[in-house]
Amino acid sequence: MTPLFWNADAIDPSGSDPLASPSDHAEYGAGSDAPITRAAPPEPIMARLIRMAICSGVVKHYKTDITFHDRQMLSGARRGDLWIWQAREYGSHLIPVRRADGIQTPAMNLEWFDAIEAEGGKRQWLLLSFMDDQGRGEVYHLSTGDARRRLVSALAVAA
16 A cells, blocks of 8 residues: 655645545545545544544534544554544444554454444445554555454454
């Protein structure tokens, strides 16, 4: 996966913001390895998640899942942390994959992931990759299989 970094030359001259369009994020796309947001300092990942999930209308109820709970969980994110995240009509799911501080990913996270997937529905997982201790980083689409493989790999490393 090659991240896209902020490049003023790459901005659409029409002035449209591809992240502001609800149709672009209604189902988070087709699930590719292409980053869907740019690491554009000073905007942190959390601001992008709010814009993608709440402003686009994906999350209709329990918005505090993102604005309070996810923000609180990600406030301590450090460079090297990886999380997977999913927005849905009723809130969001946020699961740590790898923590830079050495806290191990518990096996319970894989069980939690499988329970979420058992609910069904067409939802996209996102990989949050933190590049610094201020919450900035990259956001990528993940297929369900890729998200699960990342959790399994984290458990194998921890074992």
